[in-house]
Amino acid sequence: MQSIDQFFPLLATPQKAVITMHQKPDGDAMGSALGLYHFLQALGHEVTVISPTNWASFLNWLPGCDKVVDYETNREKSAQIVNATDWLFCLDFNVLHRTKNMEQLLTQASCTKILIDHHQQPQEEAFQYGVSNTAKSSTCEMVYDFIAASGYADKLDITMATCLYTGIMTDTGSFRFPATSAHVHRVIAHFKDLGLEHTLIHQYIYDSSLETRLRLLGNTLLNRMEVLYEYNTAIMVVPKSDLLRFDAKTGDTEGLVNYLLSIQGIKLGALVIDRDEERKWSFRSKDGFDVNAFAREHFEGGGHKNAAGGRSSDSLDQTVRKFKQVLQQYEAQLQ
Numbered sequence: 120m121q122s123i124d125q126f127f128p129l130l131a132t133p134q135k136a137v138i139t140m141h142q143k144p145d146g147d148a149m150g151s152a153l154g155l156y157h158f159l160q161a162l163g164h165e166v167t168v169i170s171p172t173n174w175a176s177f178l179n180w181l182p183g184c185d186k187v188v189d190y191e192t193n194r195e196k197s198a199q200i201v202n203a204t205d206w207l208f209c210l211d212f213n214v215l216h217r218t219k220n221m222e223q224l225l226t227q228a229s230c231t232k233i234l235i236d237h238h239q240q241p242q243e244e245a246f247q248y249g250v251s252n253t254a255k256s257s258t259c260e261m262v263y264d265f266i267a268a269s270g271y272a273d274k275l276d277i278t279m280a281t282c283l284y285t286g287i288m289t290d291t292g293s294f295r296f297p298a299t300s301a302h303v304h305r306v307i308a309h310f311k312d313l314g315l316e317h318t319l320i321h322q323y324i325y326d327s328s329l330e331t332r333l334r335l336l337g338n339t340l341l342n343r344m345e346v347l348y349e350y351n352t353a354i355m356v357v358p359k360s361d362l363l364r365f366d367a368k369t370g371d372t373e374g375l376v377n378y379l380l381s382i383q384g385i386k387l388g389a390l391v392i393d394r395d396e397e398r399k400w401s402f403r404s405k406d407g408f409d410v411n412a413f414a415r416e417h418f419e420g421g422g423h424k425n426a427a428g429g430r431s432s433d434s435l436d437q438t439v440r441k442f443k444q445v446l447q448q449y450e451a452q453l454q
């Protein structure tokens with residue numbers, strides 16, 4: 120993988136570009152894809168954003184979101200676009216299998232592949248150009264850096280800033296997590312100078328739930344949470360029946376896992392959701408416990424040191440039992 124600086128001279132010639140991100144894109148994945156989309160369009164490229172799956176409706180207001188192609192419901196059209204593209208930008212994921220059912224299409228594509236990502240252990244051999252930096256708060260911050268260093272920094276506008284702010288805000292827990300550097304605050308100051316309406320964006324993302332989502336949260340906290348004090352760990356187990364009862368939509372379980380770390384002394388929070396195709400794990404930690412390593416080792420996943428995800432094909436009961444079993448190996452680390 121060559122450094123991203125080597126790619127910048129190519130931006131001068133109009134090309135076809137596809138931008139994609141990890142499945143079930145969150146604020147950072149969708150925000151970075153759309154921020155880059157508007158930038159590449161401003162340079163005269165022909166750009167399509169293809170998402171591997173659907174996404175949470177609280178992202179729909181993002182400028183350009185209505186143009187995003189959902190691979191799962193447009194497989195043929197997506198394949199045509201990918202097979203005809205010159206460039207494929209892969210944003211906010213480190214390995215191609217994070218695009219789920221799109222992995223094969225992306226692997227066999229013969230175009231130039233460019234990675235922009237902040238997860239650990241990237242699959243470098245799959246990309247011709249790229250930047251991978253785990254110290255970055257978000258892929259949105261990295262797309263800002265990309266624009267700033269590209270030679271076309273003057274193209275940055277309020278539309279791009281709105282998209283990029285969204286992912287920086289969501290991935291930093293609203294400017295709370297350690298990766299919220301002085302640079303991040305300077306980037307936001309630049310966005311404000313362009314006219315960014317940060318209060319509106321916060322409302323679009325965080326004040327747009329339906330009543331059912333809050334009922335699901337209440338039920339999960341009351342009935343589906345267990346605190347394992349001997350391991351300084353708390354766990355939430357959400358069965359399929361809850362998802363049906365509260366009519367859960369994509370994104371409705373986002374943020375649930377964070378409540379676990381708000382309990383005094385808790386160093387590891389784990390949430391497992393009984394999805395149709397798999398049991399999906401989310402892990403969060405503080406005080407040094409490495410959930411990236413934990414998720415890689417035991418749950419086919421990964422992510423960052425303090426926020427990672429994983430999966431299992433076991434039944435819900437089985438995977439929870441396995442979690443409690445492997446936890447025993449970490450008793451000393453969790454003290």
Ligand code: 5GP
Binds near residue numbers: 400401402428
């Ligand atoms: P979340 O728990 O919010 O779904 O994910 C937390 C972090 O871990 C995110 O940065 C996400 O991209 C990453 N992540 C989630 N699931 C997986 C997974 O199955 N594999 C890998 N490698 N990373 C994941």
Ligand code: MN
Binds near residue numbers: 147211237
């Ligand atoms: Mn991210």
